[in-house]
Structures are given as structure tokens and as C-alpha cells.
Amino acid sequence: MANESVAAQMKEQFDSQAAEYERMVGGTTRRIAEKCLPYLPPITSTSRFLDNGSGPGIVTRLILDTAAEQGINPLPHVTAVDIAPGMIAQVEANAEHSGWTTVDSHVLSAENLEGIQSDAYDGVVMNFALFALPDAVKGAREMLRVLKPQGVAVVTTWKKSAPVEVLEKAVAAIRPQDTANVFPISKDWLTMEKVRDTMVAGGFSKVSVKEERSVWKNSSQEELLSVLTGPFWQRIWANWSEEEKARLKPEIMKQIQNETGEKGVEMEIIAWICAGVKE
Ligand SMILES: C[S@@+](CC[C@H](N)C(=O)[O-])C[C@H]1O[C@@H](n2cnc3c(N)ncnc32)[C@H](O)[C@@H]1O
Numbered sequence: 001m002a003n004e005s006v007a008a009q010m011k012e013q014f015d016s017q018a019a020e021y022e023r024m025v026g027g028t029t030r031r032i033a034e035k036c037l038p039y040l041p042p043i044t045s046t047s048r049f050l051d052n053g054s055g056p057g058i059v060t061r062l063i064l065d066t067a068a069e070q071g072i073n074p075l076p077h078v079t080a081v082d083i084a085p086g087m088i089a090q091v092e093a094n095a096e097h098s099g100w101t102t103v104d105s106h107v108l109s110a111e112n113l114e115g116i117q118s119d120a121y122d123g124v125v126m127n128f129a130l131f132a133l134p135d136a137v138k139g140a141r142e143m144l145r146v147l148k149p150q151g152v153a154v155v156t157t158w159k160k161s162a163p164v165e166v167l168e169k170a171v172a173a174i175r176p177q178d179t180a181n182v183f184p185i186s187k188d189w190l191t192m193e194k195v196r197d198t199m200v201a202g203g204f205s206k207v208s209v210k211e212e213r214s215v216w217k218n219s220s221q222e223e224l225l226s227v228l229t230g231p232f233w234q235r236i237w238a239n240w241s242e243e244e245k246a247r248l249k250p251e252i253m254k255q256i257q258n259e260t261g262e263k264g265v266e267m268e269i270i271a272w273i274c275a276g277v278k279e
Contacts, residue, residue: 006184007134009235014055014084017232021056021090024232026163026216026224030058032271033127035212036154039275040123043067047076047122050146052110052139053129054080056090060103063125079121080105081113110139113146121146124153128271130198131157131189140202147278153204155274157195162259162267163216167228169258170251171236174244181236195274204276212273215266224265225253 017024036059041047043066051059060078067075080091080103091105108114110126111133124143133139143153158164164183172179188194192209199207218224229249237245259267 004134007132009184010132014082014087017086020230020232021087022058023218023223024227024230026218026227026267028161028214028216028269029055029128030062031214032156032212032269032273033059033062033125035214035271035273036125036127036156037062037066039154039273040125040152041150043070043072043076045072045074045076048120049076049078050116050121050124050143051078051080052113052124052126052143053132054082054091054105055087055127055129057094057103057105059125059127060091060100061094061098064098064100064102075100075102077102077104079103079116081108081110081116083107083109109133110142111135112138113142116146118145119148122148122151124151126153126155128156128158130155130195131185136198137201140199140204144203144278149278151278153199153276153278155195155199155276157189157272157274159190159192159211159270159272161216161269163224163228163269166252166255166259166267167233167236169255170248173251174247175237175240178236178240182233192272195272199274199276202276203278205279207274207276209272209274212271214269214271216269217266220265221253221256221260221263224256224260224267225249228252228256 057080060080085107088105088107095103130136167182168179196209
């Protein structure tokens with residue numbers, strides 16, 4: 001689990017980078033979120049979903065767009081919650097821009113969904129956020145609480161992220177002692193057992209986990225380099241010397257090219273998709 005100081009650091013990071021978020025994650029989380037929808041109960045006008053650790057509302061948009069494509073009118077209700085006020089401000093901006101009238105959003109920790117009604121949701125999606133909680137089992141219990149009986153929670157975690165590995169290799173070449181700062185969360189979270197056991201400990205039944213592959217994609221290698229050296233990652237090298245910082249871009253570009261080939265713009269990511277039912 002993320003310890004308190006890592007969790008606080010991540011909150012600050014996500015808060016300040018909310019507007020840039022989708023480019024910053026190379027569209028990865030949206031591609032994996034698409035693979036979560038089939039696990040949820042069918043979408044209807046009366047269904048209610050929770051986008052937990054919503055970021056700017058990637059899952060919220062996906063559910064509403066899918067419902068619209070299926071001709072569902074009125075659209076289902078989606079509640080988006082995130083600990084970072086900057087992310088919730090983005091959800092609100094998206095709601096206004098896209099004319100969403102069935103969305104409510106709240107700045108809340110997923111560990112304590114205070115004010116969110118018990119036994120009220122048909123589905124919860126927590127896409128790449130459970131591992132950020134200092135107490136992930138508490139987060140799982142909260143998802144269980146707000147679901148209706150037979151409701152489903154779908155949670156995703158990383159198994160492999162080539163962009164993170166690119167950064168780890170680049171940092172290892174320059175300042176090996178900082179390599180662990182790239183992904184400052186216990187490596188247990190890369191295992192299937194960690195997410196499964198967390199959901200079981202939270203009280204979920206019929207817990208299943210499936211591996212899904214996708215890509216992190218930017219429009220050019222220069223954009224990949226700019227994202228991987230951008231403000232989101234600054235905390236890693238904030239205290240480095242000027243000489244060390246000067247080595248960063250060439251080293252990261254070398255690792256990008258090792259990973260993608262000379263002109264490639266896609267990197268492999270593998271996620272765990274874990275679904276559990278409230279019985
Ligand atoms: C990698 S992002 C994923 C965002 C989004 N779910 C997506 O599909 O792209 C992780 C999100 O978890 C949020 N987060 C971190 N700790 C949290 C907590 N304790 N409670 C709720 N959200 C949290 C962050 O602010 C960030 O928006």
C-alpha cells in the first residue's frame with residue numbers, strides 16, 4: 001500500500017496535473033477502462049455507477065458515451081469521487097462542456113466515502129487508484145458498502161508498465177539509488193494476488209482476476225519524451241544536480257528507442273482487471 005507520505009505526494013501530483021492527465025498517461029487508463037465495462041451489470045436509465053478515484057472522469061465519460069451509443073435515454077447516474085480537487089474540477093468542467101446532467105462529483109477519499117449512500121450503486125469502477133490508498137482494504141470495504149446487493153466492483157492495477165520501466169532504467173543509469181522512487185508503491189501491487197486478496201479482505205464474493213494487455217501511446221517519440229520528463233515525474237529528480245539532470249533526456253530517449261524501436265510511439269502495458277460481487 002502507499003504509505004501516508006507517498007499518498008500525500010501523489011495527491012499533490014495528480015492535483016496539479018489534472019488538466020494534462022490523459023496525454024500524461026498516454027491514453028492508457030481509458031483503453032483499460034473500456035475493458036472493465038463488460039463486467040458491470042447492464043446499463044439502464046435507472047442504473048447508478050460510481051467512478052472511484054475518478055481522475056478527470058475517464059470512466060464517467062465512458063459509461064455515459066456507451067449508454068448514449070446504446071440509445072439509453074435518460075442516461076444513467078454516475079457519481080465521480082477523487083481525493084484531488086484539481087481532478088474533480090476537471091470532472092465538473094467536462095460535465096459542463098459535455099452537458100452531463102446525471103453526474104455528481106465530490107472531493108473525497110475512497111477510504112471514507114462519507115455522504116455516499118449505502119446499498120445504492122449497481123457498479124463501481126476503480127481504475128488504477130486502489131493502490132494509491134494508505135489502507136486499500138478500507139477502500140474495498142467502502143465499495144462494498146455503497147453497492148446494492150448483487151452489485152459489482154471492478155478494480156484495475158498494473159502488472160507491467162513499459163513507460164515506468166523506461167524511467168526506472170534511465171534513473172538506474174544516472175542515479176541508481178533513486179530507482180525505487182519512480183514507482184513509489186510496493187511491488188506487491190504488480191501481482192494478481194495483491195488485488196484479489198484486497199478485494200476478498202474487503203468482503204467481496206466471486207472475486208476473479210484477468211490479465212489485459214494494451215498500449216501507452218503518444219503521437220511521436222518527442223511527445224513520449226516530453227511526457228516522461230514532464231512535471232508529473234519531477235519529484236524523482238527534483239534534488240538532482242544540474243549535471244545529472246542534463247543526462248536525463250538523452251538517457252530516457254535511449255530507453256524509449258530500446259523499447260519501441262527507432263520511431264515507435266507505443267509501449268506495452270499489462271493490467272489486472274479484478275471483479276467482485278456484493279452478496
Ligand atoms: C492513475 S489515476 C487514475 C484516474 C482514473 N481512474 C483513470 O481511469 O484514469 C489515480 C487517481 O486516484 C486518485 N486518488 C489517489 N488517492 C486517492 C484516495 N485516497 N481517494 C480517492 N482518490 C484517490 C488520484 O487523485 C488520481 O486521480
